[in-house]
Amino acid sequence: MTIIKIRTIAYYTFRELFKSKILLNVFFFGLGLVVVTYVATEFTYGVPERVALDFGLGMLSLSSLAISLFLGVNLLSKEIESRTVYMVIARPVPRYAFIIGKLLGLLGIQVLNVLVLSALTLFSTALLGGELSSILFWTIGFILLESLLMLFSVVLISLLANSILSVLFAVVLLILGHAVKETQGLSFVENNPVLRASLDFYHFVLPAFHKLNLKDFVIYKKSLPLDYLLPNLAYGLTYSLGLLLLIVFLFQRKNLD
Amino acid sequence: MMINFSNVTKIFKSDLLAQQFTALDCVSFQVPEGSMVGFLGANGAGKTTSLKIIMDFIRPTSGEVQFGQTLGASKLEIRKNLGFLPERPYFYPNLTGEEFLYFMGALSEVSRNDIARELGYWAPRFRVDHALKRELKTYSKGMLQRIGFLATILHHPKLIILDEPLSGLDPIGRKELKDVIIEVHRRGKTVFFSSHIVPDVEEICDRVIFLKEGKLVYDGSVNALLVNEQERDFVVHVRGGHELSKIAKTTVALPDGVHRYIVPAPVKDQFIGEAMGSGGNVFSLELVKPSLEEIFYQTQGRR
Numbered sequence: 001m002t003i004i005k006i007r008t009i010a011y012y013t014f015r016e017l018f019k020s021k022i023l024l025n026v027f028f029f030g031l032g033l034v035v036v037t038y039v040a041t042e043f044t045y046g047v048p049e050r051v052a053l054d055f056g057l058g059m060l061s062l063s064s065l066a067i068s069l070f071l072g073v074n075l076l077s078k079e080i081e082s083r084t085v086y087m088v089i090a091r092p093v094p095r096y097a098f099i100i101g102k103l104l105g106l107l108g109i110q111v112l113n114v115l116v117l118s119a120l121t122l123f124s125t126a127l128l129g130g131e132l133s134s135i136l137f138w139t140i141g142f143i144l145l146e147s148l149l150m151l152f153s154v155v156l157i158s159l160l161a162n163s164i165l166s167v168l169f170a171v172v173l174l175i176l177g178h179a180v181k182e183t184q185g186l187s188f189v190e191n192n193p194v195l196r197a198s199l200d201f202y203h204f205v206l207p208a209f210h211k212l213n214l215k216d217f218v219i220y221k222k223s224l225p226l227d228y229l230l231p232n233l234a235y236g237l238t239y240s241l242g243l244l245l246l247i248v249f250l251f252q253r254k255n256l257d
Numbered sequence: 258m259m260i261n262f263s264n265v266t267k268i269f270k271s272d273l274l275a276q277q278f279t280a281l282d283c284v285s286f287q288v289p290e291g292s293m294v295g296f297l298g299a300n301g302a303g304k305t306t307s308l309k310i311i312m313d314f315i316r317p318t319s320g321e322v323q324f325g326q327t328l329g330a331s332k333l334e335i336r337k338n339l340g341f342l343p344e345r346p347y348f349y350p351n352l353t354g355e356e357f358l359y360f361m362g363a364l365s366e367v368s369r370n371d372i373a374r375e376l377g378y379w380a381p382r383f384r385v386d387h388a389l390k391r392e393l394k395t396y397s398k399g400m401l402q403r404i405g406f407l408a409t410i411l412h413h414p415k416l417i418i419l420d421e422p423l424s425g426l427d428p429i430g431r432k433e434l435k436d437v438i439i440e441v442h443r444r445g446k447t448v449f450f451s452s453h454i455v456p457d458v459e460e461i462c463d464r465v466i467f468l469k470e471g472k473l474v475y476d477g478s479v480n481a482l483l484v485n486e487q488e489r490d491f492v493v494h495v496r497g498g499h500e501l502s503k504i505a506k507t508t509v510a511l512p513d514g515v516h517r518y519i520v521p522a523p524v525k526d527q528f529i530g531e532a533m534g535s536g537g538n539v540f541s542l543e544l545v546k547p548s549l550e551e552i553f554y555q556t557q558g559r560r
Contacts (some may be wrong), residue, residue, distance in 0.1 A: 012360045019351035082347035090341035091314055091364040093334040255315040
């Protein structure tokens with residue numbers, strides 16, 4: 001029964017967002033993607049398909065992260081502000097079902113966004129003679145996973161802080177999560193045990209977004225070994241699941257005032 | 258008993274440096290089964306906080322809330338039999354009225370057929386049938402309130418809790434909603450609603466609970482409040498006899514040798530005796546019934 005309720009909440013959350021202006025953003029991103037790709041390829045000699053791919057994946061990643069960030073931060077605060085959360089959880093709906101349903105609904109929009117923009121990217125790449133190798137699909141999957149991780153991070157922070165702080169913290173997490181690996185490799189860090197230990201600790205505890213970034217490989221490689229992909233996939237999924245459990249735990253106990 | 262709100266205290270403290278604020282101070286009251294209870298208090302008295310605690314949206318600092326056995330044993334079972342309408346809800350602006358109601362009905366485990374049947378009955382009564390296919394963002398405040406109420410009763414709850422359901426409505430809208438609340442109550446539902454519009458509560462409730470600054474001021478029947486809480490007066494018309502202004506609060510001389518006296522209840526019998534003893538003819542005796550609103554404001558000022 002609870003699963004049906006989660007599905008119902010997810011369906012109507014998706015429907016509500018689908019009818020909002022968010023899809024216009026996807027449309028404009030798509031349009032922008034096509035235009036920018038065309039312009040960029042005109043200025044490129046020899047490798048237009050790589051430029052198309054680079055732009056396409058960049059835009060896809062950017063729009064997915066933006067959706068996670070800005071819809072995620074309002075996911076609960078808006079519900080409380082407009083008191084819609086009271087209408088839902090006053091019914092025989094466990095709090096965890098509410099939050100999971102909301103997240104799934106938003107994830108549906110995220111999947112739609114990724115489908116539309118990746119279809120455009122793949123189409124332009126193929127049109128310009130590029131090869132649609134397996135790594136491309138892995139990259140798109142990892143972009144979706146990265147946005148999922150971002151979504152859960154921002155929703156979790158929004159349970160503890162206000163909207164502006166939540167966005168700021170989440171952006172800082174994203175930047176650090178991408179930069180931490182490069183920073184760990186700096187000789188200055190390697191020679192400083194305290195700094196090294198703190199970065200190792202950070203890397204261990206906070207989301208390492210760089211593990212889900214395949215965009216650097218996709219331009220130059222056709223495939224990546226599974227023993228690289230699978231552990232990172234497992235990392236992304238496990239970390240997301242951990243965040244989801246934490247969100248549920250906090251939301252179950254949150255005072256909704 | 259539908260709700261037993263027992264010794265509830267709620268203290269808010271927004272952050273470490275902020276001063277704590279006691280929103281509810283050891284408040285206890287009960288909502289009997291089958292009753293229509295008005296929950297009165299000025300803004301900030303603690304009504305919404307109490308309702309949020311009843312609904313388990315926030316937890317009390319101390320005290321507890323219990324529900325009657327008729328609602329069910331588990332939390333989810335209780336919620337199946339409970340309808341709640343928050344204060345000034347905005348709902349989901351991009352959903353249509355119909356989508357929203359189907360959404361709410363599905364969460365309350367009402368089948369689509371039953372929802373359609375309920376809508377067929379209630380939507381015309383609430384005058385929202387023409388707007389069900391429209392998005393909620395196009396609705397007026399009154400329409401949103403009516404749709405909200407419809408969503409609250411869609412699943413035939415045994416207990417209906419409404420937070421300021423009549424605020425923001427025009428007089429016609431208030432009348433319509435009051436009529437529906439009365440109809441639902443007559444069908445055997447227990448209704449508990451907060452309001453700061455005293456005449457509305459007086460008009461439709463049989464019990465009333467007063468809160469002031471987080472403390473319970475009164476919990477009992479409306480009539481008992483009207484009878485006991487006020488030092489009532491009588492208006493007495495006497496023809497003839499001599500003037501009896503010593504006992505009466507006020508005296509007005511009317512044409513034809515008639516005097517109108519305002520007499521405090523405790524000295525009514527003595528007054529009538531003296532009036533008749535002086536040869537007067539007491540031809541009218543009428544109880545001055547104060548409105549709940551008057552008592553409400555007197556109580557607010559006094560306590």
